[in-house]
Amino acid sequence: MSPTASLRESIIQHLRYSFGKDPEHAILEDWRMALSYAVRDRITDAWIGATGKTYDSGAKRVYYLSMEFLIGRLLEDGIVNLELVDEAKAVLEEFGKDYGTVLSDEPDAALGNGGLGRLAACFLESLSTIGCPAHGYGIRYEHGLFRQSFVDGRQVEQPEHWLEQRHAWEFERPEVRYRIGFGGHVDRRGETVRWYPAEVVEAEAFDTPVIGWKGRWANTLRLWSGRAIHPFDLDRFNHGDFAGAAQPEALARTISRVLYPDDTTEQGKELRLKQEYFLTAAALRDILRRFNNQFGDLRKLPAKVAIQLNDTHPAIAGPELIRVLHDERGLSFEESMEIARGCLSYTNHTLLPEALETWDETLFGRLLPRHIELIDQIDSTHAKQNPSRMNSMRADHQVKMGQLSFVMAHHVNGVSALHTELMKTTVFEELHTLHPDRIVNETNGVTPRRWLLACNPRLAGLITESIGEGWVDDLEQLKGLEPFIEDTGWLDRYAQVKRDNKAELSNWMGTTHGLHVDPEMLFDVQIKRLHEYKRQHLNILETIAHWAEIRDNPTADWTPRLKLFGGKAAPGYFFAKDIIRLINDAAAVINADPVTAPYLKIAFLPNYNVSLAERMIPAADLSEQISTAGKEASGTGNMKFALNGAPTVGTLDGANVEIREHVGAENFFLFGMTAEEVMERRKVEGHAWKAVQADPRLKRALDLIRDGRFSPGEPERYHGITANLEGADYFLVCSDFTDYWRAQREVDTAFKDTRAWAKMAALNTARSGWFSSDRTIRGYMADIWGAQSLL
Numbered sequence: 001m002s003p004t005a006s007l008r009e010s011i012i013q014h015l016r017y018s019f020g021k022d023p024e025h026a027i028l029e030d031w032r033m034a035l036s037y038a039v040r041d042r043i044t045d046a047w048i049g050a051t052g053k054t055y056d057s058g059a060k061r062v063y064y065l066s067m068e069f070l071i072g073r074l075l076e077d078g079i080v081n082l083e084l085v086d087e088a089k090a091v092l093e094e095f096g097k098d099y100g101t102v103l104s105d106e107p108d109a110a111l112g113n114g115g116l117g118r119l120a121a122c123f124l125e126s127l128s129t130i131g132c133p134a135h136g137y138g139i140r141y142e143h144g145l146f147r148q149s150f151v152d153g154r155q156v157e158q159p160e161h162w163l164e165q166r167h168a169w170e171f172e173r174p175e176v177r178y179r180i181g182f183g184g185h186v187d188r189r190g191e192t193v194r195w196y197p198a199e200v201v202e203a204e205a206f207d208t209p210v211i212g213w214k215g216r217w218a219n220t221l222r223l224w225s226g227r228a229i230h231p232f233d234l235d236r237f238n239h240g241d242f243a244g245a246a247q248p249e250a251l252a253r254t255i256s257r258v259l260y261p262d263d264t265t266e267q268g269k270e271l272r273l274k275q276e277y278f279l280t281a282a283a284l285r286d287i288l289r290r291f292n293n294q295f296g297d298l299r300k301l302p303a304k305v306a307i308q309l310n311d312t313h314p315a316i317a318g319p320e321l322i323r324v325l326h327d328e329r330g331l332s333f334e335e336s337m338e339i340a341r342g343c344l345s346y347t348n349h350t351l352l353p354e355a356l357e358t359w360d361e362t363l364f365g366r367l368l369p370r371h372i373e374l375i376d377q378i379d380s381t382h383a384k385q386n387p388s389r390m391n392s393m394r395a396d397h398q399v400k401m402g403q404l405s406f407v408m409a410h411h412v413n414g415v416s417a418l419h420t421e422l423m424k425t426t427v428f429e430e431l432h433t434l435h436p437d438r439i440v441n442e443t444n445g446v447t448p449r450r451w452l453l454a455c456n457p458r459l460a461g462l463i464t465e466s467i468g469e470g471w472v473d474d475l476e477q478l479k480g481l482e483p484f485i486e487d488t489g490w491l492d493r494y495a496q497v498k499r500d501n502k503a504e505l506s507n508w509m510g511t512t513h514g515l516h517v518d519p520e521m522l523f524d525v526q527i528k529r530l531h532e533y534k535r536q537h538l539n540i541l542e543t544i545a546h547w548a549e550i551r552d553n554p555t556a557d558w559t560p561r562l563k564l565f566g567g568k569a570a571p572g573y574f575f576a577k578d579i580i581r582l583i584n585d586a587a588a589v590i591n592a593d594p595v596t597a598p599y600l601k602i603a604f605l606p607n608y609n610v611s612l613a614e615r616m617i618p619a620a621d622l623s624e625q626i627s628t629a630g631k632e633a634s635g636t637g638n639m640k641f642a643l644n645g646a647p648t649v650g651t652l653d654g655a656n657v658e659i660r661e662h663v664g665a666e667n668f669f670l671f672g673m674t675a676e677e678v679m680e681r682r683k684v685e686g687h688a689w690k691a692v693q694a695d696p697r698l699k700r701a702l703d704l705i706r707d708g709r710f711s712p713g714e715p716e717r718y719h720g721i722t723a724n725l726e727g728a729d730y731f732l733v734c735s736d737f738t739d740y741w742r743a744q745r746e747v748d749t750a751f752k753d754t755r756a757w758a759k760m761a762a763l764n765t766a767r768s769g770w771f772s773s774d775r776t777i778r779g780y781m782a783d784i785w786g787a788q789s790l791l
């Protein structure tokens with residue numbers, strides 16, 4: 001049977017026997033589910049094969065513990081990795097269904113906030129592509145990241161219900177359940193220590209297979225869901241307390257109810273700590289059960305198990321593993337600590353002080369009374385081994401999860417070269433002096449299957465036609481495009497791909513949001529979480545200054561630009577929400593100005609998520625990566641843009657530094673202070689005010705905002721922003737403005753030379769091969785995990 005015929009048969013079978021429909025009566029969701037099941041069957045075969053091979057080989061396994069997996073939609077990923085795109089299109093077409101419409105029916109699983117969660121999802125896909133035996137462990141949040149809409153320009157949050165629609169990818173594992181305790185007391189009998197929790201919930205496993213390129217391998221994403229041990233209290237029911245009877249279930253479920261929507265600030269909430277322990281304890285129990293079945297001897301644990309902590313959120317893994325080995329399995333404390341450290345490694349994703357996780361010791365001790373004792377014992381053991389050290393994990397009545405993670409990990413990694421160096425000289429300076437070999441760098445990457453092959457089929461097609469398909473799992477092969485770039489015929493085709501992608505996005509914005517834009521404009525895109533350090537306000541200030549300048553001289557030869565924004569602000573981050581509102585208010589005024597209309601438009605697309613990123617990135621001309629140097633650990637959006645042929649306007653921050661090195665300084669619009677200059681500039685008294693006085697354009701933009709040009713009738717609306725910028729301006733928006741303006745005018749000039757621009761864009765694609773998450777994962781395997789591919 002041909003692949004198309006076989007796929008058709010599977011789809012029809014599933015329509016009939018899984019959903020009880022025939023093609024005539026199937027609704028869109030039935031088609032989406034039947035296609036998903038047909039694809040899932042093929043994935044499952046690879047999955048069971050890979051599981052068997054892993055078991056038989058006795059190989060070391062990798063466990064990626066993360067509070068977030070921002071996986072997005074999975075159907076297209078499965079189809080693309082199994083190379084079934086043409087077949088799926090053909091079958092759907094036969095039945096009069098549109099492929100894109102069917103794919104878009106899938107809910108977007110937003111089990112993450114931003115970069116950290118998306119990185120975890122890219123890593124899972126690369127682990128499968130490489131054939132490294134691995135599990136991701138996370139939480140099956142009932143509600144992922146909130147949905148964002150705008151009302152009068154303001155962000156409004158609504159709950160997200162991805163599980164309300166039918167979801168094709170998970171397998172419930174009712175046989176895999178663990179009891180997870182909280183609170184209670186610690187009992188000592190001689191040498192024996194036992195923790196008796198007061199509250200117990202059950203963690204139940206739900207498995208999603210993660211398929212790699214060409215379906216050669218599949219690993220498991222195992223997400224834990226909270227449930228009550230005794231879901232229903234019959235006694236209370238019989239006494240007429242109907243609501244109370246269901247309470248145990250409701251309480252237990254709370255633990256996996258919702259993803260915390262803060263992308264940078266740690267709030268120290270009790271439920272968050274419970275979630276962290278819930279994930280970690282369930283994962284460790286599962287890992288040890290699997291290890292016991294296969295190997296038994298706990299001393300071999302580090303040889304067979306590598307556990308990666310995605311930031312400090314699962315840092316309780318150190319004390320929990322010691323607790324199990326020491327209290328429950330009877331190994332000595334010292335040996336337990338050594339074994340635990342032999343298994344654990346930790347990735348740091350931020351240097352922002354407000355994001356470094358700490359817990360109040362009273363709360364911590366109440367919820368995890370045995371763990372706080374063990375943390376003190378870890379701390380004093382570490383102190384004895386390193387008498388000169390000062391950096392305790394217990395100070396100011398806090399438990400410092402960064403220090404704990406560092407001490408309990410055999411390797412600690414940063415996520416870009418600059419970030420890793422800054423880790424050594426800032427947050428972990430003392431610990432780094434004690435353990436100079438522990439910190440390593442693993443620059444982030446992105447999976448080229450989703451972020452080029454699937455999201456940009458036109459460009460992927462041109463690349464494959466030019467250099468073959470080897471690039472898909474060996475991205476450095478993109479270098480082979482360089483000779484083609486010299487050929488103007490080829491370059492014109494490259495430019496045509498971008499034009500077609502822009503036209504497609506324009507049409508979509510028109511039909512979905514009523515936004516009509518000319519695809520000939522320069523599409524200038526900033527999409528990421530809203531944060532002062534990411535400086536969306538620098539972008540809108542420059543836009544406003546530009547608008548004023550066009551109005552001064554409307555007949556000059558301006559380069560038409562569309563400023564596109566997307567991103568969510570944490571619900572409690574009021575400054576960030578004000579920035580969103582300012583952008584929307586400025587858009588309303590500027591878009592309505594007939595004088596500047598041909599040259600400048602602004603659009604803030606609501607509810608930015610993985611699927612929207614997949615639409616926007618292939619259509620971008622320019623990538624905005626403008627964070628204050630030293631603040632963005634890496635960035636991964638920056639890599640996706642470069643790969644898809646959008647040159648960067650950016651600072652020397654995070655992985656921008658490495659992107660510029662790879663694509664060439666002449667293909668990158670650099671501006672702004674370096675991380676060192678930033679630290680010096682902060683010491684200059686009145687730095688912001690001085691910058692404003694020195695640049696009349698900046699002054700005019702601030703005046704327009706302050707005088708209510710974009711908030712008619714309410715001039716004070718943005719006084720919080722203007723006062724901050726002219727005052728403390730911690731993120732140095734004003735001090736970087738003038739150079740940003742200069743870089744943007746260079747962009748304007750460069751964009752006019754269509755061929756030269758296309759060349760720059762194509763060189764960005766050709767030289768981005770290093771930013772594949774396959775390369776990153778190979779780095780972790782070699783430098784940190786000691787894991788092998790089984791392919």
Ligand code: F58
Pocket residue numbers: 113114115116117119262263264265266349350355415444632633634635636654
């Ligand atoms: C991000 N961190 C970094 N944290 O900001 C970004 O530079 C980096 O590229 C990315 O990690 C991957 O390494 C990030 O996304 C969070 O969202 C956390 C969520 C939970 C609370 C603390 C922040």
